[in-house]
Amino acid sequence: MENTLIAAFLGLIEGLTEFIPVSSTGHLLLAGHFLGFDSPGRTFEVVIQLGAVLAILTVYAGKLWRVASTMHSDPASARFVASVLLAFVPAVVVGVLAHDIIKTVLFETPILIAVMLILGGFVLLVIDRVAPESVHEEAMALPFRKALIIGFIQCLAMIPGVSRSGATIVGARMLGVGKRASAEFSFFLSMPTMAGAFAYDLYKSRDVLDFSAVLDIGVGFAMAFVSAVLVVRWTLDFVSRNGFAIFGWWRIIVGGGALILLLLGF
Numbered sequence: 001m002e003n004t005l006i007a008a009f010l011g012l013i014e015g016l017t018e019f020i021p022v023s024s025t026g027h028l029l030l031a032g033h034f035l036g037f038d039s040p041g042r043t044f045e046v047v048i049q050l051g052a053v054l055a056i057l058t059v060y061a062g063k064l065w066r067v068a069s070t071m072h073s074d075p076a077s078a079r080f081v082a083s084v085l086l087a088f089v090p091a092v093v094v095g096v097l098a099h100d101i102i103k104t105v106l107f108e109t110p111i112l113i114a115v116m117l118i119l120g121g122f123v124l125l126v127i128d129r130v131a132p133e134s135v136h137e138e139a140m141a142l143p144f145r146k147a148l149i150i151g152f153i154q155c156l157a158m159i160p161g162v163s164r165s166g167a168t169i170v171g172a173r174m175l176g177v178g179k180r181a182s183a184e185f186s187f188f189l190s191m192p193t194m195a196g197a198f199a200y201d202l203y204k205s206r207d208v209l210d211f212s213a214v215l216d217i218g219v220g221f222a223m224a225f226v227s228a229v230l231v232v233r234w235t236l237d238f239v240s241r242n243g244f245a246i247f248g249w250w251r252i253i254v255g256g257g258a259l260i261l262l263l264l265g266f
Contacts, residue, residue, distance in 0.1 A: 015227025021166030116161025117255030124248030
């Protein structure tokens, strides 16, 4: 029962943090470390990510269907799909080449995660003040060159604690993309990126995956899905009005607290 409650809590963390720039992976790994939650083969962490993937697909189902059904006749739809896929390519290459180091070294270094949370927090605070004037306010109409640059910047998030959404949003803002459009493009890019990472993780871990704790995985998956749906619906309006500073402060507080606990031996 205790493990199931922890699984529900971790699923909630995954859903609440996946689409805001605070690093869901960093939060998940640190919480698991301090709570003593052990998932053989990282099965739990791998599978509950799918809950967040399904959440974003659910929220954007209507828009995705319109794009898919008009790709053959609408150049704007075809161009949008091409820009997202172009931004996705760097993550495929780097993810495949660095997968083992990411999973066996970076994911097992809590102090690194805490430090990256803190550094990323300061970056968000600075970006909120110095980002150039917006020249792109529509996520579906970014130039290919800028989409590709955002894709390369997204690869920084393979270091746990950096944040996939944080990296893409910061990159987009520095390229003159508006606050709302930056967050929305990050959402769109998350679909192939997270789905691809889930499938590759599942493949690479196929020999060590342990589905014995099916209840825990199911509970975590459900919590991740429900909370992610709520966060996606809320985030765009919030960042349009308030920017990203609050997420920067959150990262600094969480990362600082975690670093102190880790240095004290917890």
